Amino acid sequence: MDRLSLNNNDKKVRDWLANEAKALGCSVTVDQMGNMFIVRKGQAAKETNFAPVMMGSHLDTQPTGGRYDGILGVMAGLEVLRTLHEANFETKGPVGLVNWTNEEGARFPLVTVASSVWAGLTPLDTAWDCTEITAPAPDSDGPQTMKQELQRIGYLGDMEASYKAIPIAAHFELHIEQGPILEREGRKIGVVTGSQACHWFEIEVRGRDSHAGTTPMEARMDALLASAKMITAANAIAKAEQGLVTTGRFRALPGSVNTIAHTVQFTLDIRHVRDDVVASMVEQCRIKFAAIAKEDAELGVKVQWTTLAENTAVHFDKDCIQAIESAVDETCKREVPGAWKHMTSGATHDSCNVSRRCPTAMIFTPTKDGLSHTPVEYCKPEDCILGAQVLLGAVLRYDAARKDLV
């Protein structure tokens, strides 16, 4: 799947979704960020505009994306609405579906930006002015902004993109896990209780370039060796804390076979479920890196940390989580015990933004080999069905328990 946000394919699937929703008697509201709010009325909503219980995810993909990331959540939400419609089932309050714009950040490099604007976390203009970083369409006159593309495909809505203008009573997101845990443990459903804290750093290590043949090991200030030791040490810290540390970018200068590197820049992506543990891992890395810069006679390198991003942990809503637990218990009652488990999301999702403004929780389905953002991304049909079933059950339970519909 190659459906970059707001391109012609995105317009096509949006138009299709809107038509499907209208065919089910739902209203479709588009806000200034192109977020599509599809709502099916409930009993209580006949007279008044109560906030709906929403299912939400996204239809945009990475340039070489799969067919499940985001898409599963929207399709399952539509199937829930279709099921309610066909069963002529009347929920207490309104129930609906959101298609959040540009979740991937692949075309416009702001991940989950439209839900962030809705949640009041990112200013509208910042999002609107964001310019595409992927190749512009052949018929366009150069790179376009989000606002230009929203306008071009007819999805620049009038409604303010805001939780105040478009309130949501609760938000449920079904998503593939994008990791190997459920598959490896033979489980069917992850009840997602929150999202990891995630800090990004760029580390610059400065040593001294010198001749690889004439400089004894103990007379070196080898920025690359120091960096290798730091990455190895950070990995050990991650393991001890049961967190995650990743170095994905690494640049060594001057980059000659027989010259000791004078400068290395590498990134650290540090994650853990708990903010205090991330803080502790960062602190341990700082201490360890400083020690590595001194421990060996050959090292006297300088280490400089630059923070690239700091996202605190997200904790989903207890009632939403309970609604999912109850639904999955019923759905899986024929399954062996342990068919589901509590999980923390490793990746960022629109639900992380949405959860700042309304009760939220997520449901994960197994992902073959844990692979996502690739054409081989796969979730078995029976697992997709199970996920959709749990989504339906959670929404109905949450709706039935609503006390705000008076």
Add this chain to the structure above:
Amino acid sequence: MDRLSLNNNDKKVRDWLANEAKALGCSVTVDQMGNMFIVRKGQAAKETNFAPVMMGSHLDTQPTGGRYDGILGVMAGLEVLRTLHEANFETKGPVGLVNWTNEEGARFPLVTVASSVWAGLTPLDTAWDCTEITAPAPDSDGPQTMKQELQRIGYLGDMEASYKAIPIAAHFELHIEQGPILEREGRKIGVVTGSQACHWFEIEVRGRDSHAGTTPMEARMDALLASAKMITAANAIAKAEQGLVTTGRFRALPGSVNTIAHTVQFTLDIRHVRDDVVASMVEQCRIKFAAIAKEDAELGVKVQWTTLAENTAVHFDKDCIQAIESAVDETCKREVPGAWKHMTSGATHDSCNVSRRCPTAMIFTPTKDGLSHTPVEYCKPEDCILGAQVLLGAVLRYDAARKDLV
């Protein structure tokens, strides 16, 4: 100093050197590689063309080079000839000076190529066809070959560049150490007994790219982490064997902060005085890298080795070394004991090629902070003088002991 081989500045200094040599009554022969052979006749050579005892080094530099690397050896050699001339001293056999072309390999990327052609180790055409990799001169029509540039500056000689056509009786090279050992130990002279073995490899580590947030540590195939561990391990092996291991180039793909690297390529420069120890270090690295690729649950990476270069150790000539030892003993007799030491060259020099065809040895002088290939490269005037004095003494001793001049 920025005197790239065969550029206009190189022509200038060559012309100057030839004039200085002729003013001392020396002959100047230029071969097909632009190597300049300056010869002062000895007693025995009045009738016959005996091979001369040569002093040799190079006048080309790195683009941001210093004023000593190579230059010291040529200037000291000229000073020796001048001293002999002014003292009206008659050596037994002829004594001379070689300026080897393109030692640095900075402009034409073949290090010590002209002495290699002379020694019959590199074909003439390979050298001639070598194209410059530094920026071509503004008035040139694109990158030039060595042959074109030899012709342009008037140093494409007629004489075959060969140890057969231009035999050398013995070769002495005075050079800055380019390392910190003499300075750190407070010594004045290094008597160089040979050159390290040096093997170059490119290591490719292939893992699997996956999401930094959703992939548990134990489910990763992190090519970058594996590489960091390998570099750290190779360093430990080098220390244990008192050899040298350097990684100067490192490339990680795809190079995204929150994506685990699927591929890393890095270089290994492995050196030791002894060929068998280099072989052992390589073997230890192979075993250790293979173990790292398996040792942790998260690693199942593939490791591939490509050999880039394999230079065996060079052992200089016993008689040449003795001539230097004797000269340095006399020169330093006013110095404290320990004013000199035996050393092995970490870097490659023209003498390594020359030593394959005639008795050879080298003399090192201290280098401030061990720094070379940089404008701050420095050797104290008194250390330069001492080096030149030892060079003179070694040449005279070797000449006096010659038994081939009948």
